[in-house]
Amino acid sequence: MKKAFGPLVVIVGAMFVVAPFLIARAPYESTMGLIQKVFYYHVPSWMAMYSAIAVCGVASALYLFKNNSAADRYAVSAAELAVVFGLMGLITGPLWGRKAWGVWWQWDARLTSALLLELIFVAYLLVRAYGGPGSEKLAAGTALFGAATTPFVYYSVDIWRTVHPKTSVVPTLKPDMGIPFAFCSVAFILLFVVLLQLRLNLAERQTALDELYLAHEESS
Amino acid sequence: MSVRRILIAASSWLLLAAPVFAVQPPPGQSEFVPVETLPPSEQLPAAPYLIAAYAFVWIAVMFYLWTIWRRLNRVEADMRALEQKTTRR
Numbered sequence: 001m002k003k004a005f006g007p008l009v010v011i012v013g014a015m016f017v018v019a020p021f022l023i024a025r026a027p028y029e030s031t032m033g034l035i036q037k038v039f040y041y042h043v044p045s046w047m048a049m050y051s052a053i054a055v056c057g058v059a060s061a062l063y064l065f066k067n068n069s070a071a072d073r074y075a076v077s078a079a080e081l082a083v084v085f086g087l088m089g090l091i092t093g094p095l096w097g098r099k100a101w102g103v104w105w106q107w108d109a110r111l112t113s114a115l116l117l118e119l120i121f122v123a124y125l126l127v128r129a130y131g132g133p134g135s136e137k138l139a140a141g142t143a144l145f146g147a148a149t150t151p152f153v154y155y156s157v158d159i160w161r162t163v164h165p166k167t168s169v170v171p172t173l174k175p176d177m178g179i180p181f182a183f184c185s186v187a188f189i190l191l192f193v194v195l196l197q198l199r200l201n202l203a204e205r206q207t208a209l210d211e212l213y214l215a216h217e218e219s220s
Numbered sequence: 221m222s223v224r225r226i227l228i229a230a231s232s233w234l235l236l237a238a239p240v241f242a243v244q245p246p247p248g249q250s251e252f253v254p255v256e257t258l259p260p261s262e263q264l265p266a267a268p269y270l271i272a273a274y275a276f277v278w279i280a281v282m283f284y285l286w287t288i289w290r291r292l293n294r295v296e297a298d299m300r301a302l303e304q305k306t307t308r309r
Contacts, residue, residue, distance in 0.1 A: 020274075035266035038273045045277065084284050091280075092273040099266050191281070198288050205295045212302050219306070 005197055012194050015187035022180035029177075035099040040180055042092040043170065044188035046114075049085035050150060051192050052078045053121070057147025060140035072136055073207065075143055077199035079124045081192060082146075086118040101163055109160035113153040120146040 019040070029036035056078035062071035093111070094104040105111060120142065127139040152159075157166045173181055 033266060035269055037270055041274055041277050084280060088277050088280055091276045095269045095273040095276075099269050195281075195284065198285070202288055202292050202295070205292060205299075209295050209299050209302070212299060216302055216306060 005194070008190065008197075009194055012187065012190045015183065015190065019180070019184050019187055022183055026180045027174075027176050032100050035096055038092055038096040040184045041188075042089060042096060043181070044185045045085050045088035045092065047185050048188040048192040049082050049089060050154070051189055052082035052085060052196075053117075053147050053150050055196070056082055056121075056124075056143045060143035060147075064137065064140045064144070069207070072140070073200060073203035074196075075140060076125075076128055077196055077203055079121050079128075079139075079143060080199060081195055082121045083118065083125060084195075085188075085192065086114075086121065090115065090118055106163050108162040108164065109156040110153070110162045110164040113149075113156050117146060117149055117153050120149065 023037055023040045026037065026040070028034060056075050059071040059074035059078060062068045063075055093114075097106070098104050124139050124142045124146065127135050127142060131138055155167065156162065157164050158168075170181070
């Protein structure tokens with residue numbers, strides 16, 4: 001992965017340079033017009049968040065049941081990225097909603113559950129930061145809870161009556177809109193992979209520093 | 221008889237006139253409607269929201285990269301300080 005990191009950064013950079021041109025060429029949606037183009041960043045940011053939650057959930061399960069410390073580093077890195085990408089979704093969504101619905105926010109099933117999901121992973125980071133010794137296990141349990149909640153957030157638009165567009169929008173996109181959307185989705189997923197690698201590197205250095213401190217204390 | 225004729229003429233005129241008035245174009249604009257009276261969804265231009273959404277994503281990525289760089293620098297500095305302490309002994 002370390003060998004592929006450089007080319008991956010170049011690919012992601014190039015994709016984000018090309019993306020605005022594809023988005024600009026995509027047709028306007030009939031009822032929402034220009035503001036619908038927020039969609040090309042808004043939905044992929046949620047896709048990247050769901051990917052981060054999947055990584056965090058699997059890594060947390062590995063840490064809880066196998067006591068794998070490398071998995072714990074993956075979990076904390078992915079949880080941080082889940083919060084970052086979730087924040088992107090939570091900010092870009094109301095900017096779209098203000099024009100499309102006339103309001104910044106609606107306390108409907110999708111928006112509320114998405115906010116709660118973000119808060120679960122903020123809670124994960126707070127537990128890690130201030131929970132003291134043994135907080136890793138408690139945080140891993142929180143991550144599993146968050147991962148189990150995610151399908152309900154995704155399908156909330158189909159289960160409950162909500163102002164938010166349904167999950168059927170993406171599969172039924174016309175090619176003019178579908179191609180830029182797929183391109184942006186891949187770009188966001190690759191951006192997540194790049195940021196995860198950078199955050200993992202930091203987690204590994206922090207572990208090395210902790211080991212150095214322990215060795216230093218033992219020798220003194 | 222004359223009353224009957226008058227009634228027929230009047231009702232014919234009304235019946236014929238109704239469709240003619242019905243297809244009249246709408247009256248010209250008598251006043252300019254201030255934009256504040258329109259529904260909010262029609263008042264707001266979309267571009268600033270779109271630009272704000274895209275800009276926020278980039279600011280968030282840049283800020284996150286900066287926090288990683290800062291934390292990494294702090295860890296590296298701590299490691300160097302600890303190594304120096306160890307070698308001094």
